[in-house]
Structure formats: C-alpha cells, structure tokens
Amino acid sequence: MTHKLWFQTGIGILLAMLIIFMFQQIQEVFNPFVIIARTIFLPLLIGGVLFYLTRPLLHFLESKKLPRWASITFVLTVVIFTFWLIYAMIAPVIGEQSASLAKSTPEMINEGEKWVDYLLSQRDDLPPQAQDSVEKAISNVTNNVNDWAAGFGSWLLTFLQNFIQGLFLLVLAPFFLVYMLKDHEKFAPFLAGFFHGERRTWVRKTLHDLDVTLRSYIQGQLLVSFLVGVMLLIGYLIIGLDYALLLALFGMFTNVIPFLGPYLAVVPALIIALMQEPQMALYVAIIMLVAQQIESNFISPNVMGKALDIHPLTVITVILAAGNIAGIWGIILAIPFYGVVKTILSNLYKKRTEIREAAGKEID
Template sequence: MNSLHMWSGRFKKFFLDNKFVLFLLILLLVGLNILVFMQASFIFTPIIVLIETIALPLILTGVVYYLLNPVVDFLERKKVKRIYSILLLYIIIIGLITISIVSVIPLLREQIMSLVDNFPRYVYIVEDQIKQMIGSKFFNQVQQTLNINLTDLASKLSDQASTILNSTFTGVGTFIGAVTEVFISIVTVPFILFYLLKDGKKLPLFILKYVPTRLREQTYEVMAEMNHRLSSYIRGQIIVSFCIGCLLFIGYLIIGLNYASLLALVAACTSIVPYLGPTIAITPAIIIALVTSPFMLIKLIIVWTVVQLIEGKFISPQIMGKNLHIHPVTIIFVLLTSAKLFGVVGVIVAIPGYAVLKVIVTHVFEAFRQRSTLYQKTDEEQV
C-alpha cells in the first residue's frame, strides 16, 4: 500500500505537477484528436456544407449591419422607435438603389460594353508595341546578354494566355453557379439584417446565458472589444475606399483617361483589401493608359501618387486611426496566407478575422499570465 502511494506521489510530481510535461501531454491529446477527426472527415461534411452555405450571407449582413447600426442607434436616442428607424433606412436604401439603376448602371454598362468592343484593338496595339520593343537594338542586346529569345517568350506567353482563355470558357458553368449563389445570398441579406438590427443588442446577453457565471464578465469584455474592432475596421475601411474611388474618379476626369467611372469603381472595390487592393486596382488603369499614350501613363502615375499620399497622410489617419494595432508586414502575411487557404473570401475577411482572433488570444494569454507564476512582475513593472 505504501509502495502504491509512493509511486502515485512520484507520478504526480514528475507528470501532473510538471507544467512542461503536462503541456506535452495536452499537445499529444490534441494531435490524436486531430488525427482521428481527419480519418473520419466525412462526419463533418454536413457541417462544412452548412458553413459554406451561410458564410457569405452572414458576412454580407455583418458588413451592412456595422454600417447601418450606428444610424439606427442615433435615431433611437432621438426617441424614434427602432422598428421605424429600420423601415426608414430600408426606404432610403431602396431609393438609392433605384437611382443607381436608373442613372449609374447605364453609364457603367456603356463603358463596359465599350471596353469589350475595343479590347481586340487594345490587344493588337500592345502586341505591336511588344514587337517594336523586341525589334529594337536595346532588346537585341538584352537577348544576347541574357541568352534568351524574346520572340519565343512572347509566343509562349500568347499560348499560355490562350490556354487560360479556354479554361475560362470551360468554367463558365462554375462561374454561373457562383453568381447564382452570390445573388441568393444578397437576396437573403435584407431579411437577416432586419432582425439583426432589431434584436442585435440582445445577442450578447443570449450568448452569456451559456457561459459559466464566473467567466461572464470577462467574456462580455472580449465580445465588446471584438465588436469595437470589427465595427471600427469595417466602417473605416469602406469610408476610406469610397474616398479613394471619388478622388481617383476626379483625377481620371482631369487627365482625360478613358473609362474613368469604371476604373474608379474597380479601385474603390479593391481598396477594401489593404496594400494588395491598390496594386490590383491600378493594373487595368495602367493598361488603358499605356494603350492611349506614354504621356497618359505619366499623368496616371502622378494622379495615383497624389491620391495615395492624400489617403495615407490625411484620410486613413483620421478615419481608421490605430484601432487594429496591426503591423503592415503582419497584414501582408495574413492576406497572403488567407488567400492561399480560402481564396478571395479569405482575402476579404482576413484582417477583421485576424483582429478578432488577436482579441481572443490576448485575453486568454492575459488570463493565463495572471494565474501562472512564470510571468511574475518585477519590482520596476509593479512601480
């Protein structure tokens, strides 16, 4: 009996009381669980399908909710019932959509059709410019220096473009299916949004009912901080993107760039994604400016530089501030990783998702630090 008690004491001392060994055991159990779940992944197929079905409507609804909820709260503080505020907003939005369909959409449609009609001519002009460049003395010297044949390289690029084009046509069915899914998601957004605006304040209290009593206060703080980070980022990024689109539209009109409205709209939409978005947005503008004239390309670069300076020095600091506290290098790595894992949707939700995850991890680490003796404050920190 004493021997058994002695062995149990040793086991407790070297395993259960040893935090490093206990951490390794927990890590081993987590790995075994992941291995079992990977072998039985078919069990989670219905859950994955459910998440894929509701993800897009919930993301769209969340974005619109964070844009409209401050207006509803403001009207509610002015003694307007919440239900009436929501109905008033819906009427205004329907009016704006109607005005856009009547006035803006035909203009964009005209520019898109014009771009489609002129695209073969643009391809011919670019091809002619490439041939002239390849035939020049400078590029002949480059070919000799690098020991490459630029004509063969251009031919290979052309063949690759044809392959991509053919694969695009074969994927029309998939594209139509994706468009249908997006359309259905957009149709469901107003219904989900109505109830979220109406009863959204009750959601945290509903969630806290299922949280242990001693953790409710800390959980509420985490949810409040997550809500603040998300609302600040979404509202700020959309306002910044709108400002960029307006400034570029004005700049494109001043320099006389073709398809100014369409290019500004593309820039406004892609600027929602930090750092990578502006790079994507300027690409079609560069192509059109290059086809127009070299001088137009110079004017485009000037306009783009001025807009980026205004956005970086005046607009973003005033609107976005330092709410997320994320280093730019971290943002780029998060965007690239999310794009690799989840595609376009991952790029869109990468930064707010990282902000939410950062809040959770920070609070969990703080709770662990307070309970652990490994992070005792020094005398200087206590002072």
C-alpha cells in the same frame, strides 16, 4: 514545468493540430455542414456588413423615442433607396463604358501584339542572356493566353451559374440584417449565460471588444475605400482617362484588400493608359501615388485610427497565407479574422496576467 506558459502554449498548438488532423480524416461527416455554411456565407457576410453600417442610424432613431420596429423599417427603406439611387446614377455609365471597353478590347490586343513584335524585332540587338529571357517571357505569355482562351468557355459558364446563384442568395441578406438589428443586444448575454462569475464577465468584455474591432474595421475600411475611389475618379477625369468611372470603382473595391489593393487597382488603369497614350501611364501612376499617400497619411489615421494596430509585415504575411488557403475570400477576410483572433488572445493574456498577479498578492 506544466505551469510554464511556453509548455502550455506548445500543448495547445499540438492539440489544435491534432484536432485539425482528425477533422481531415472524417471530413465527409461534416460535408452537409460545409454545404450549409457555404450557402449562408455570402448573405450572412453582406447582412453583417450592412448591420455595422446601419446600426448607428438605428440607435439614433431609437434615441428619438422611435419604436424598434419603426426604426428597422426606416433603416431598410434607407438601404433600399441608397442602393437604388447608386444603381440609377452609375449603372448607365458603367454599362456604356463596359460596352465600349468590350468593343475596344480587340484593338487593345492588336496594340499589345505590336509591342510584342517591336520587342521581337529588337531582340537581335540584345545580349544572348537577354535574348533567352525575352524568348522565355514571350513563350510563357503565349502559353498562358492559349490556356486562358481554351478555358474561357467553361469559365464563363461557371461564372454565369455562380452569378445567378449569388443573386438568389443576396435575397437572404435583408433577412439577416433585420434579425441582427432586432436582436443584436441578446447575442452577448446569450453566450455569457453559459458561464458564471468572473468568466461571465470576461466573456462579456471579450464580446464587446470583438464588436468594437469589427465595427471599427468595417466602417473605417469602407469609408476609406469610398474616399480613395472618389480621389481616383477625380484624378482620372482630370487627365481624361478612358473608362474613368469603371476604373475608379475597381480601385474602390480592391482597396478593401489592405496593402495589396492599391497595386491591384493600378494595373488595369496603367494598361488602358498605355493603349490610350503612353505618357498618360505616368499620370495614372502619379494619381495613384498621391491618392495612396493622402489615404495612408491623412484619411486612414483619422478614420480608422488604431482599430487593429497590425504591423505591415504581418498584414502581408496574413494576406498571402489566406490567399493560398481560401482564395479571394481569404484575401478579403484575412485581416478582420486576424483582428478577431488577436482580440481574443489579447483578452486571454490579460486575464491570465490578472490571475497571476492576484495569486502573487495572496502569497505575499
């Protein structure tokens, strides 16, 4: 029985749960390591993303006989110039639209209150059960607004503190990028050096597969998100939607979240469209639907292919679970993390299958 796969899997799960339980009991011992991990998490994440985006350029420059240090210098120059160009082009427009949106917020709130007053005036014409539902909904909205207003001051202070800390940490991202570009070939041999024989070969292959998985996901997902943002911007400009650039950028960023991103992106656009002109909300919905159909049927299959090959139901489950565990970062990183785990388990299964087949041939 000990050689059965289900028995070994069950024992592995039980041991993993036991290890997690023991870590929880002595978590204070690991607090310094947690603080260090949180400190380097953001710059390491940004450096890793930039590494996968710029590595093709590095390899191209080196193929032209350019030294490694000169290639890295050129890559950093391109990255800095690109960010500066983007900032110079869109920062003034975003600032203007953000200021306009802030000024228009009280008017939008008044419009929302008019809609609520209208619903209240029509409440008596509704059936008793519908009246109770409307009253509960309005009460919940009112309570949530009051709670949000009460905690807005502390939230704003926390946000400013985290923003300043984030800006400081972003300075570390270029350092991670430089060392990743400089020594990325040494990582796999270093880890594989702890093993021998076939295990070393398996570790090298698994690390290569992980690299392909992360590269395909990061490069593909960012390109897809950029193209979706461009499509939304074009559509919003055509219909004359206010704050088009701001809403398109929001849609581009939220599209990084698989499956749920488009639904998050359309909410503020629908609200602003309703306040601007009610029928424009229909146009916004059509634009989002067309953009998502183009993205899912033409762009993603050609850009990302089957980089992760995850079922949509699995995507939803993983994202919801990760969101409850780790918040917004869990939602953003859930799918690539799942892809990494899936790649490791797939390689383990293939290795086990090869061993069993080899053992069977020896018996024969």
